[in-house]
Amino acid sequence: MAETGSVRSSEGASSSYAEEKERSIVTQKIDECKLQLKELNAVRAADVEKFIESTKKVETAHGFGDNPQINRMRHNFERKNRKHTSDSDALQKKLADYEEKLRQINSGEYEPSPTKSSRLRRTGTNIKGMTENVISGPLEIAHKIKSAFGSADDIRSHRSKNFGEL
Numbered sequence: 498m499a500e501t502g503s504v505r506s507s508e509g510a511s512s513s514y515a516e517e518k519e520r521s522i523v524t525q526k527i528d529e530c531k532l533q534l535k536e537l538n539a540v541r542a543a544d545v546e547k548f549i550e551s552t553k554k555v556e557t558a559h560g561f562g563d564n565p566q567i568n569r570m571r572h573n574f575e576r577k578n579r580k581h582t583s584d585s586d587a588l589q590k591k592l593a594d595y596e597e598k599l600r601q602i603n604s605g606e607y608e609p610s611p612t613k614s615s616r617l618r619r620t621g622t623n624i625k626g627m628t629e630n631v632i633s634g635p636l637e638i639a640h641k642i643k644s645a646f647g648s649a650d651d652i653r654s655h656r657s658k659n660f661g662e663l
Contacts (some may be wrong), residue, residue, distance in 0.1 A: 516602055516607075519602055519607070520599065520602050520603070523595055523598050523599045523602065524599065526595050527592060527595045527596060527599065530588055530591055530592040530595060531592065533588055534585065534588050534589070534592070537581060537584055537585055537588065538585070540581065541578070541581045541585075544574065544577050544578070544581070545574075548570065548571075548574040551570055552567055552570060552571075555567055555570070
């Protein structure tokens, strides 16, 4: 029977479930990026064909002079082309990042980010140490009030002298 996990060169052990899950997620994202790039290139090619076809029609109908309609079409095409270029560059960068992440996962260099539950567990241990401070805060305030005014009866009498009866 074949082993399902891959052997990491750094440890010589099977890869964990988290690595396999991360690898499949990154592979899926790489496939999505490639598909988006393919679709973007198809749209760009269609825009080029449309521009060439439209300019030929206008030039044959109105001549080869300085036609404002051709200038508007050219400006619109250049704007679309810039947008396609920026979108393509962003997708290429994202694809390169995903491929680098996959390379790190395959070589054993990548450590998956901690899960929500592990972050919560770490936070929980920190909170346990702080509970003494949180509980002692109100006690300290009560002690300061008591030392300043005396008892609760003294607070009412002090309040009535300074603020009037409520």
